[in-house]
Amino acid sequence: MRDSRGVLSLAEILSQPKFWGRCLEALEGEGSLEEIRKPFRLATEWLFVGCGSSYYLALAAAASWNAITRMRARAIPASELLLFPELVLAGVGETAAVVISRSGQTSEAVRAAQLLERERNIRVLAVTGTPNQPLERSATATLPLLPCEEQSMVMTRSFSSMLLGLQYLAACQAEDRAFAESLSRLPATADRVMSDLHRRIREFVMAGQFADYVCLGQGALYGLACETALKVTEMSVSYAQSFHTLEFRHGPKSIVGPETLVIFLLSEQGYDAECDVLREIKGLRGTTLAIANRADESARNASDLLIELNSDLPPLAHLAAYIFAGQLVGLYTGLKKGLDPDNPRHLSRVVVLEEKETAKQS
Ligand code: F1P
Numbered sequence: 001m002r003d004s005r006g007v008l009s010l011a012e013i014l015s016q017p018k019f020w021g022r023c024l025e026a027l028e029g030e031g032s033l034e035e036i037r038k039p040f041r042l043a044t045e046w047l048f049v050g051c052g053s054s055y056y057l058a059l060a061a062a063a064s065w066n067a068i069t070r071m072r073a074r075a076i077p078a079s080e081l082l083l084f085p086e087l088v089l090a091g092v093g094e095t096a097a098v099v100i101s102r103s104g105q106t107s108e109a110v111r112a113a114q115l116l117e118r119e120r121n122i123r124v125l126a127v128t129g130t131p132n133q134p135l136e137r138s139a140t141a142t143l144p145l146l147p148c149e150e151q152s153m154v155m156t157r158s159f160s161s162m163l164l165g166l167q168y169l170a171a172c173q174a175e176d177r178a179f180a181e182s183l184s185r186l187p188a189t190a191d192r193v194m195s196d197l198h199r200r201i202r203e204f205v206m207a208g209q210f211a212d213y214v215c216l217g218q219g220a221l222y223g224l225a226c227e228t229a230l231k232v233t234e235m236s237v238s239y240a241q242s243f244h245t246l247e248f249r250h251g252p253k254s255i256v257g258p259e260t261l262v263i264f265l266l267s268e269q270g271y272d273a274e275c276d277v278l279r280e281i282k283g284l285r286g287t288t289l290a291i292a293n294r295a296d297e298s299a300r301n302a303s304d305l306l307i308e309l310n311s312d313l314p315p316l317a318h319l320a321a322y323i324f325a326g327q328l329v330g331l332y333t334g335l336k337k338g339l340d341p342d343n344p345r346h347l348s349r350v351v352v353l354e355e356k357e358t359a360k361q362s
Helices: 007-014 016-028 033-039 053-069 077-081 083-090 107-119 134-136 159-175 177-184 186-194 197-207 221-236 246-251 271-283 297-303 315-336 357-361
Strands: 045-050 072-077 096-102 123-128 210-218 239-243 260-265 287-294 305-308
Touching: 007 016, 007 045, 007 315, 016 186, 016 315, 033 123, 045 053, 045 077, 045 107, 045 287, 053 072, 053 096, 053 159, 053 221, 053 315, 072 077, 072 159, 072 271, 077 083, 077 107, 096 107, 107 134, 123 134, 123 159, 123 239, 159 177, 177 186, 177 315, 186 297, 186 315, 197 305, 197 315, 197 357, 210 221, 210 246, 210 315, 221 239, 221 260, 239 246, 239 287, 246 271, 260 271, 260 315, 271 287, 271 297, 287 315
Parallel strands: 045 072, 045 096, 096 123, 210 239, 210 260, 260 287, 287 305
Antiparallel strands: none
């Protein structure tokens, strides 16, 4: 009997470069998304909302929105808005919200959209991989993304394609044709990065013995570091944590040993300071996997495995390609442990809460 464990996730991970190409083509076909953006034209600040992977996507999307549109943007989990609306909405100006959900059915995400629209007069843009679901019906507008058609329980290409869709929208908002153009060149770059990546990660995971996993990133990469930790946790039922890279020194580094795999998502802007941490963790005999656009000799020497994107695109335009390695570490670690990464234990594809549960929250 052929071992079908993880087959769905591997196919969806490897499909990302081509799927991105199709998603961006479909968005470019919509022009600069003027109709979609019209209801939000007065907004001076943006709130990005989601749950699980979609919250970590919101973190990366808010950072991208800040950088591309120069408008104030922040990310919060939907539950925080439902349980502490005053905390989240205190002192806000003319605000627009983006609610993200692969399924479009997650109760907290749908309830958050309804609270913003109906009780707080804040217009919501829905971003989802599944059309015609409650989230879309609760929002003022929906980003016209290709359906993600993801069969695996865990989010991989839905995560990265929704992030790209929001980066494209930010470029339209900022009338930044050059950034939109650089996004359209990303699929080719990603295809090259992905070409032998899954073989290298599989060999690295199979050769290693890890008890703990730590994922580090700064700026827009922090959201991807959180998602990397979640992928390792979900797909391999392993203990994984995420931190801002330089924060790791302030206590958490006490866990480091040879069986600690520390995954560094090295930015270009913070490269020197982040590489100081990489060298320090290598000095503590941690096992290090570093992902960078281009690395120097010293980073190469401090990495047990180094993945370079070698991209000529602006840093934010190749942001999404930093997620591949973490997705593959989660997948191959799960397979190595005899698990099925397509169906992590205890998880459901969508977290649907009974009405009373969400009512009590409002
Ligand atoms: C969010 C989510 C996923 C997680 C699991 C449960 O779903 O938390 O991130 O992997 O599948 O649901 P969604 O709101 O994005 O559909």
